[in-house]
Every structure is written in C-alpha cells, then in structure tokens.
Amino acid sequence: MTDLKGKCALITGSVQGIGLAVAEAMAEAGARIAVHGLATQDEAAAVCAGLLQKGAEAAEFFDADMRDPDQIETMLAAVTAWGPVDILVNNAGIQRTAALEDVNREIWDSIIAVNLSAAYHTMHGIMPGMAERGFGRVVNIASVHGIVASKNKLPYVASKFGLVGMSKVAALEYADAGSKSSGGVTVNCIAPGWTETAIITPQVAERAEKFGGDRDKGIADLLSEKQPSKRTSDPSEIGALALWLCARQAHNITGTVIPVDGGWTAQ
Template identity: 70%
Template structure:
C-alpha cells in the first residue's frame, strides 16, 4: 500500500506499545515516520529500524521531553525543517493510580503535562501548516477514561477528558481547511479500552496478586469487570484505525472520539 506516500507522520511516544504499532502501520502505508520518545540509543535505534522494516521510506528519532514546552517547540521546529508533519499522533502518556487523598501535586503535574499539555503544544504548532497544505490529520490517543470515570485515576481521567474536549475545539477551528480533494484537516480521538501495553502492567499485577500471582486470572478479572467482549485489543488494531482516519475519504470525520473498548463505554 502507498496510501500515505509523500506524507510525514510524527507519533509521540512511539518507541513501544500503541505508539510504535501506529508508527509501523503508517509506515506500511508509505509514510515517513518521525519516531519520538524518551529512550536510550539502543531502544531508539530499534524503533527506527522497526518502522523502516515496516515500509517507511525514511525515519528519524526525536527525543524531546514533552514535559518541557521549550523542548516540544524545538522538536516541532526540527520536524518542520524535515518537511513538516502531515499527520500528528499524540500518543505519549503516563499513568499512576492513587486515590484523591493520596495523589500529590507532582503526580498531577506530570500526568497533565504529558497527557494533555504536550498535545496542546504539538497541535498549536502543527495545525497551521496542515491548514496551509490543505491536508492534515491529528489523532489523539485518549482512553475510555476520556469518556467515563474510574476510581484512583483522577489525574489520568482529567487529562483524557481534557484531551477529548480540546480535540473537539481544534476540529471546529480547522473544519473548513482544505477540500474533499486535498483531504481537509481533521482532529479525532481514539479511546482504547484494555490494550496489551506496558501502561496496564501495574494494574494487571495488582489484580493478579488477588489470585496468588496468576497473571492470566488477573487479566480475566479486569476484563470481566469493565470490558464486555472480554478480549484485549492488540496495539496494531489501534494503528489500523489510525490509518483509516488518515485516508482522504475520512475528510468529514472530525471531532469524533472512537472507542476501541469491547463495549465498555456502551454500558
């Protein structure tokens, strides 16, 4: 496939998990890939190699710490010099479970900075150039927790609800950019439920402890509680949805939040 031939995609947090899976799927469609993350040289090289092997005609690693606005601005300037991002996937995210009583200011500040403020800055810097070109895709990886609440996750839920709301505003502001022929500029969220990534490992292990350390029983118990399908999603499935949103025929799909949650938010 060469659906995205000539396009450049910046995917934050793409050295592993959902971000890397999205990068590989977009690479397979012909996009150049700006890989991003906080990683050592070996991990960064492995991620770049993986997206090249998946089909990217070119790939480059960016190591900006997205908690730092100046570093985000520098990264976006470097990406612009490299040709500019036609596709921006805000995937970088962190989570820490704690009750409201136990969560501290540092936890709040870190989660909001990575999950919400970083996306604000990449969008404000990236969207104007997309509008000028008449084509652009912003895909923000939110969560079911951008649609429903959950105990012990106040900062995370707040960040994801904020991301969903901010995406709607951006979608409205750029809805008239471009044309059907150029593809327009769209801003959407994908809201995964339980997905096979490192971010859920702590919760899986905590639940497994209730079953004598049995990880499979811990996962099954988590799924039974929230996700009616009782199936996790594979990261590449999120990537395939992101690819569909990048097609020109998705020019009128904007301001949407699409759950991939096995019916979690349908309850």
C-alpha cells in the same frame, strides 16, 4: 485505501506500545515517520530500523521532554525542517493511581503536562501548516477515561477529558480547511480500553494467579469488571484505526471519539 507515500507523521511516545504500533501501521503505508519517546540511542535506532524494514520512506528519532514546552518547540522545529508534518499522533502519556487526597502537586502537574498540555503545544505548532497545505490528520490517543471516570485516577481522567474537549474545539476550528480533493484537516480521538501493553502486564499476571497461571482466564476475570467483551485489544488494532482515520476518504470524520473498549462505555 490508505497510501501515505510522501506524507510525514509525527507520533509521540512511539518507541513502544500503542505508539509503536501506530508508527508501524503508517510505515507499512509508506509514510516518513518522526519517532519520539523515552529511549536510549540504541533503542531509538532499533525502532527506526524496524520501521524502515516495514516500508517507511524514512524514519528518524526526535527527542523532547513533553513536560517542557521549550523542548517541544525545539523538537517541532527540527521535525518540520525534516519534513512538514501531515499527520500528528499525540500518544505520549503517563498515569499514576492515587486517591484525591494523596495526589500531590508533582503528580498533578506531570500528568496534565504530558497528557494534555503537550498535545496543545504540538497541535498549536503544527495545525496551521496543515491548513495551509489543505491536508492534515491529528489523531489524539485518549482513553475510555476521557469518556467515563474511575476512582483513584483523578489527574489522568481530567487530562483525558480535557484532551477530548480540546480535540473537538480544534476539529471545529479547522473543519473547513482544505477541500474534499485535498483531504481537509481533521482531528479525532481514539479511546482505548484494556489494551495489551506493558502497563497492564503486572495486573494480568496477578489476576492469572487466581486461575493457576491461566492468562486467558485471568484477563477475562480482570476485564469482566468493566469491559463486557472480556477481551483485550492489541496495539496493532489501534494502529489500524489510526491509519484508517488518515485516509483521504475520512475527510468528513472529525471531532469524534472512537472507543475501542469492548462495550465498556456503552454501559
């Protein structure tokens, strides 16, 4: 259903985890992939080579510190020259856990800059071109913490709630761009719950120790606190959803927040 041949996708934070899974899904659909993230030259080259093997029309690494608007602007200029961006996936993100009284200015500014402001800068720079061409897909990787809150995550929750709100406004402003035949311009959020990425590995290992090293029991125990399914999601499942949102048939799906959270936010 989703053929992305001839389309160019910029995916921030795409050298590992969810971002890489999204890049792989879009590579398999034939897109040109603009890769971004924290990586050495060798690591970036390996990611690009892997995407080419999966079917990407082309894959190239673009570097930028997402805390720095000037670097983002420079990156966008380079990506746009390489191939006008048809698909933007804002996945780059950081998290620090701390109580409100312990959140200093550096923690607040960094998380808001990467998780929220960077998405504003990329959308601001790319979406007008999408409207001119009549097709565009923006998929913002939010979080269950863009729907509900948790203790000790104030900047992260604020950034993800902000990302959801910003996405809804952009969806409304661009809702009538393009047409059914061209595919239109849409903006949606995916809100993952517990997902099998490196960030949860220490928590899973610690919890598994309670069950003699049984990882599955450790995961079920950890997730039982919030995620009713007691199952994690695989990054490839997030990638498949992001790909589906890029289909031409999804032209009327915009302004949504789609949880992938095993019922967490249904409670």
